Amino acid sequence: MKIAFLGTGIMGGHMAGHLLAAGHELTVFNRTRSKAEALISRGARWAESPRLAAEGQDVLISIVGMPDDVQEVYMGEQGVFGASDPPEVVIDMTTSTPTLARTLAEAATARGIASIDAPVSGGPVGAESASLSIMVGGDTDAVARVWSLFESMGKTVIHQGGPGYGQHTKMVNQILLAGSMIGLAESMAYAEAAGLDPAKVISSIRDGAAGSRALTDFGPKILKGDFTPGFYAKHYLKDLGIALDEAARMDLKLPMLALVQGFYDRICRQGLNQCGTHVLSAVMAADQGSEQASRALSGLKSAGQ
Amino acid sequence: MKIAFLGTGIMGGHMAGHLLAAGHELTVFNRTRSKAEALISRGARWAESPRLAAEGQDVLISIVGMPDDVQEVYMGEQGVFGASDPPEVVIDMTTSTPTLARTLAEAATARGIASIDAPVSGGPVGAESASLSIMVGGDTDAVARVWSLFESMGKTVIHQGGPGYGQHTKMVNQILLAGSMIGLAESMAYAEAAGLDPAKVISSIRDGAAGSRALTDFGPKILKGDFTPGFYAKHYLKDLGIALDEAARMDLKLPMLALVQGFYDRICRQGLNQCGTHVLSAVMAADQGSEQASRALSGLKSAGQ
Numbered sequence: 289m290k291i292a293f294l295g296t297g298i299m300g301g302h303m304a305g306h307l308l309a310a311g312h313e314l315t316v317f318n319r320t321r322s323k324a325e326a327l328i329s330r331g332a333r334w335a336e337s338p339r340l341a342a343e344g345q346d347v348l349i350s351i352v353g354m355p356d357d358v359q360e361v362y363m364g365e366q367g368v369f370g371a372s373d374p375p376e377v378v379i380d381m382t383t384s385t386p387t388l389a390r391t392l393a394e395a396a397t398a399r400g401i402a403s404i405d406a407p408v409s410g411g412p413v414g415a416e417s418a419s420l421s422i423m424v425g426g427d428t429d430a431v432a433r434v435w436s437l438f439e440s441m442g443k444t445v446i447h448q449g450g451p452g453y454g455q456h457t458k459m460v461n462q463i464l465l466a467g468s469m470i471g472l473a474e475s476m477a478y479a480e481a482a483g484l485d486p487a488k489v490i491s492s493i494r495d496g497a498a499g500s501r502a503l504t505d506f507g508p509k510i511l512k513g514d515f516t517p518g519f520y521a522k523h524y525l526k527d528l529g530i531a532l533d534e535a536a537r538m539d540l541k542l543p544m545l546a547l548v549q550g551f552y553d554r555i556c557r558q559g560l561n562q563c564g565t566h567v568l569s570a571v572m573a574a575d576q577g578s579e580q581a582s583r584a585l586s587g588l589k590s591a592g593q
Numbered sequence: 594m595k596i597a598f599l600g601t602g603i604m605g606g607h608m609a610g611h612l613l614a615a616g617h618e619l620t621v622f623n624r625t626r627s628k629a630e631a632l633i634s635r636g637a638r639w640a641e642s643p644r645l646a647a648e649g650q651d652v653l654i655s656i657v658g659m660p661d662d663v664q665e666v667y668m669g670e671q672g673v674f675g676a677s678d679p680p681e682v683v684i685d686m687t688t689s690t691p692t693l694a695r696t697l698a699e700a701a702t703a704r705g706i707a708s709i710d711a712p713v714s715g716g717p718v719g720a721e722s723a724s725l726s727i728m729v730g731g732d733t734d735a736v737a738r739v740w741s742l743f744e745s746m747g748k749t750v751i752h753q754g755g756p757g758y759g760q761h762t763k764m765v766n767q768i769l770l771a772g773s774m775i776g777l778a779e780s781m782a783y784a785e786a787a788g789l790d791p792a793k794v795i796s797s798i799r800d801g802a803a804g805s806r807a808l809t810d811f812g813p814k815i816l817k818g819d820f821t822p823g824f825y826a827k828h829y830l831k832d833l834g835i836a837l838d839e840a841a842r843m844d845l846k847l848p849m850l851a852l853v854q855g856f857y858d859r860i861c862r863q864g865l866n867q868c869g870t871h872v873l874s875a876v877m878a879a880d881q882g883s884e885q886a887s888r889a890l891s892g893l894k895s896a897g898q
Contacts, residue, residue, distance in 0.1 A: 293757070349612075386787070393716065408800040409798065409802060409803070410801060410802070411802065414801075421797050421798065421801050423797045434611070436616045444796070444797060444800060444801075446793055446796055448789060448790070448793055448797065448855065449788070449789065449790070450793065453787075453788075453789060456783075456784075456787040456788075456789055457784075457789060457797050457798070459783060459787075459793050460780045460783055460784045460787075460789065460794050461780075461796060461797070461798040461802075461803045462803070463776065463779050463780040463783055463802065464776045464777065464780040464798060464805070464808065465776070465802060465803040466776060466779075466804040467772040467773055467774070467776015467777065467780070467849075468772055468773060468776055468803060468805060468811065469772070470772050470773065470849045471768065471769045471770070471771060471772015471773055471776070471849065472769065474768050474771075474772065474847045474848075474849055474850055475765045475766075475768040475769040475772070476765075477845060477847070478761075478764060478765055478836070478839075478840060478843075478845060479761075479762075479765045481840075481844075481845045482691070482758075482761040482764075482765075482839070482843065483754070483758075483761075483844040484753060484754065484758060484761055484762060484765065485753070485754070488751055488753055488762075488763050489753065489762050491749070491751055492726050492727065492728045492749060492751045492753065492762050492763070492766070493714065493766040493769060495726065495728050495749065496714040496715060496719075496726050496749075496766065497603060497714060497715075497716065497766075497770060497806050497807070497824070498714070498766045498769040498770035498773060498806070498807075499805065499806045500804065500805035500806065500807075501801070501802050501803070501804045501805065502767070502802065502803075502805075503769065504733060505802065512636075519802070525799055531783070534783075534787070535783060535786075536760065538783075538786040538787065539786075539881075539882075540782060540783060540786045541880070541881070542779045542782070542783065543779075543852055544772075544775045544779050544849060544852060544853075545779055547848055547849060547852065548849075553826055575846070576844075576845055576846070577844075582752065
């Protein structure tokens with residue numbers, strides 16, 4: 289297929305690479321061109337704008353930063369919807385708002401385009417190994433037409449419903465994760481305060497009823513004071529805000545989610561936005577008087593992380 | 594070894610059975626004698642009180658309901674510490690307070706007895722299959738002397754530190770679990786409000802970063818409206834209260850834990866104390882107006898569960 293791919297960052301770069309490897313004809317656009325060079329050297333064509341990338345394609349895929357970026361990429365002056373010969377199907381794989389996904393789908397339909405929302409989980413590792421979970425929302429026929437593309441990029445591909453339902457599913461994932469992250473932070477703060485050896489504690493509890501991927505993945509990093517991202521705190525803050533906004537729209541009260549959003553808001557305002565999500569554990573430990581955690585955070589802030 | 598085993602309920606019954614099977618000479622006591630009959634028919638001797646059970650034993654093990662029961666079993670009028678020929682080592686495997694564990698250890702030491710706290714996780718299934726995680730606190734020499742008993746009852750046996758450290762480790766486990774339970778409840782409430790199919794959603798997210806044992810174990814039960822215990826809400830409420838008390842004693846603020854404790858307090862006051870912990874998801878869904886959840890809860894309350 290002829291595919292335009294917008295957003296060749298840490299996630300999109302790997303995902304677009306799998307499409308190239310599968311034999312598709314790729315055109316790429318990225319705000320910073322240097323991040324697309326690896327794909328260009330493998331045969332992808334460069335385009336100067338989303339609109340120019342979109343011209344004459346079968347399918348267009350985007351994975352960019354924030355909902356505002358998604359809006360600009362599609363509806364902006366140089367946006368995809370301004371193309372004179374637009375793709376038949378557009379797929380936004382950014383984690384964005386269900387509401388925007390529905391807005392895009394309506395705007396696309398008015399132009400004879402099918403629009404799909406398909407956010408992912410699995411992070412850079414999942415993107416590189418094509419083992420992402422892809423949560424798909426959109427019209428059934430359109431989804432069927434691009435299914436093989438999803439299978440080139442992910443392992444768990446599930447069609448969750450109409451426009452916006454991919455994004456809603458990703459929000460469910462992020463809410464569940466919020467519980468894991470705050471549970472990890474509070475339990476490790478308790479362990480430290482009680483004078484336990486956290487590594488031994490993790491050995492006792494990781495395979496039991498309280499076990500989680502967050503504990504397995506982040507527990508050892510927290511113990512080493514390694515707060516480099518996996519998944520950026522700033523991106524998680526965005527997702528938590530989306531989930532809370534959508535919940536409010538649905539008259540849904542999620543007190544744990546609001547609590548966790550408050551912590552990440554503070555984390556980002558304290559200059560720790562470039563840290564991994566698990567920096568929450570250090571912030572909570574420092575709040576409780578842990579000198580080790582306080583030193584780690586000072587280092588991270590002064591490094592501009 | 595000559596072992597007294599106090600508390601032959603759903604956990605203790607299985608655990609004592611493994612000790613019998615390993616060839617130990619067992620004396621048992623339980624508040625309700627009928628729950629000890631299976632062990633007696635396999636050769637265990639019955640004793641009429643904790644004190645009488647304790648006389649002339651090498652080791653005594655208890656796993657009873659609440660911290661008050663533990664106190665009564667050891668310090669009460671007919672308690673273990675009143676024995677004229679007490680065991681060399683006593684082991685309380687109840688989930689109880691770190692503070693009481695230290696008090697018992699001091700009282701034991703004054704009588705020339707070594708006292709170990711060794712709460713478990715893994716539930717009735719883990720007790721039956723001898724795959725429990727056993728979190729051990731106590732004097733190193735005493736722990737070494739009874740290590741083989743732990744290995745007969747559990748798979749993951751870890752010595753966490755001195756008296757009280759087994760209980761502290763169990764509290765870390767329960768705090769971590771609180772995050773999983775509230776994350777599960779809020780994420781499923783969101784899924785229902787958004788009109789998603791929760792079973793499909795779980796398929797998308799269970800193997801990813803938000804995955805947890807709580808989701809894997811309880812997600813399918815919640816979808817079926819099956820709130821029979823695994824682990825009783827009333828016992829979890831006890832544990833959450835212990836963790837909050839100990840945290841307050843250490844000047845530790847755990848806002849998520851306090852939030853979750855409030856939910857379980859309400860659950861138990863609403864007559865759902867005999868339900869499994871995952872009833873939290875139904876309570877939250879009902880709060881948000883789910884008719885299906887409200888109907889399920891009415892049924893549970895009228896069944897006296």
